[in-house]
Amino acid sequence: MANAAPSGRTARRPASIPGSKPSQAADGGASAQQAASVTSRALALLGTFDAEHSVQSLSAMARRAGLPVTTAHRLAGELVVWGGLEKANDGYRVGQRIWRLGLLAPAQQNIAEVAAPFMQDVLFVTHNVVNLFILDGQEVLLVERMSGTGAGQPFRRVGARLPLHASAAGKIMLAYGAKELFTAVSQRLEPHTSRTITSPATLATEIERVQALGYATTEEEAGPDNYGLAVPVFLPNKQLVAALGIVTRSRPASVGSVVPVLNIAARGIARRLGVEHLPQ
């Protein structure tokens, strides 16, 4: 993977990056400038779309992608032809071809599809918003979500990410996942509310509590009026694959009665995952 030759048409990075942390750091998607190859520019264009920018004008895309408008125009045109973007009067949107492609992505395809029916069952019983998270890097990724007609606006959307130390699902990952994860995460505990755990020691105690209880909770640690509860989803071979949980707007009265429901659903999901395709 030698870095490409420095000579670039537009601009170039001075020298190879000093290692630092690959992770997801720089490539925010929108902020990414410094495109070099044709493909990366087209992709940068796609990367400008997110939940807050699901409809954009051409020049907005160009600006956010750090591309000349002319270039953006040409590339966007090709994307539209292919179906990756759709063009309306008010701007560009993500095309349905991308959507259909996305349904083939592994994280989505296996777990979420298998889990959905079981999540329904939980919803029927508890009438709370039901979430399914998987671990992705040093965050949890919401792969499926369900809420009844009664619930208000959803807290998070499918595809959202949450930090490990400020979410019930994240605590599950910390408690039952690799130890390295804990050490890595506890380096940087960003506060989201006044109740977010920001001390590594406190977090360690909390994780021990989770391990002892078998479930994790959050109390306004991710956002105000946001109470979470999650249990692990283990494969038959004890491997942790996901965290199943609920979210409520006020402190749940009966944690004790919800946990068994979640556990039953988690076991059901695990059983089916074990039968069908193997973990990964």
Place this chain on the structure above:
Amino acid sequence: MANAAPSGRTARRPASIPGSKPSQAADGGASAQQAASVTSRALALLGTFDAEHSVQSLSAMARRAGLPVTTAHRLAGELVVWGGLEKANDGYRVGQRIWRLGLLAPAQQNIAEVAAPFMQDVLFVTHNVVNLFILDGQEVLLVERMSGTGAGQPFRRVGARLPLHASAAGKIMLAYGAKELFTAVSQRLEPHTSRTITSPATLATEIERVQALGYATTEEEAGPDNYGLAVPVFLPNKQLVAALGIVTRSRPASVGSVVPVLNIAARGIARRLGVEHLPQ
């Protein structure tokens, strides 16, 4: 135009090369029609993924996209870096970045998200597989689907398309949509089972029946052991936006009791769609 030098990157096959490499004149490349631009090649690569090919080797992708392996290798590499593809030992898959992008696509975002809770309610009452279709071109597109733990394997997956004349949702579109749609579709009525409607006259009668009843049914017209039932979802201004339905494995006993349930849910969906963002 008048291409000058034949020694081009794309063409290059005068008489000079001793090597044979016939290569079809017009390139019959399965799906992709002689792409030229860089972007279109990268996209052609993505386009090789579908439900039957969710994991592919590099050369398989190259073959299906009609690209040289070398080129495919380079492009796939860029896609992997960006997150559009994921590379495992057994081949490439669609990356989760595409999945997350896809969630922003309009068809998915608006209707499916709004409809989901109401579909839950239907599922709760009927215990059947619940489907939500929108019209897309001359087909219906499954944008959301729900099934309980009891139901067996799903008939269709989200993202699937069905012909208008062989699906309950499609009949709804024909009955309440634009008239031109009917004339266009009735030109080519492909049979899927022995019970599929293949005569324009029969279809016309069927559509009238749908208009009279207010709901549509199919009886093994799309596949064996496949019985469908669907109702329209109208916006407050009478515009048809979707079809909501259920699927069963045997002839449903009580159509009469399910239709009201579907209609209530359809009204609920419409009401919320009307309140929030306007149709399109």
Place this chain on the structure above:
DNA sequence: GCCAGTCTTTCCGTTGGACGGAAAGCGGCG
């Protein structure tokens, strides 16, 4: 009506990145 500002689209000369054949590396099979 006119001007100013923003966004979209076409045109076209220049050139640097994409192209892909060749070949090495890699594994499996008979």
Place this chain on the structure above:
DNA sequence: CGCCGCTTTCCGTCCAACGGAAAGACTGGC
């Protein structure tokens, strides 16, 4: 061990991509 298919690196050639310039479309202010 030789054959076959897939993956990956290398590198000289050359055309497609690039993007500045400018016209067109549209809005809003005065």
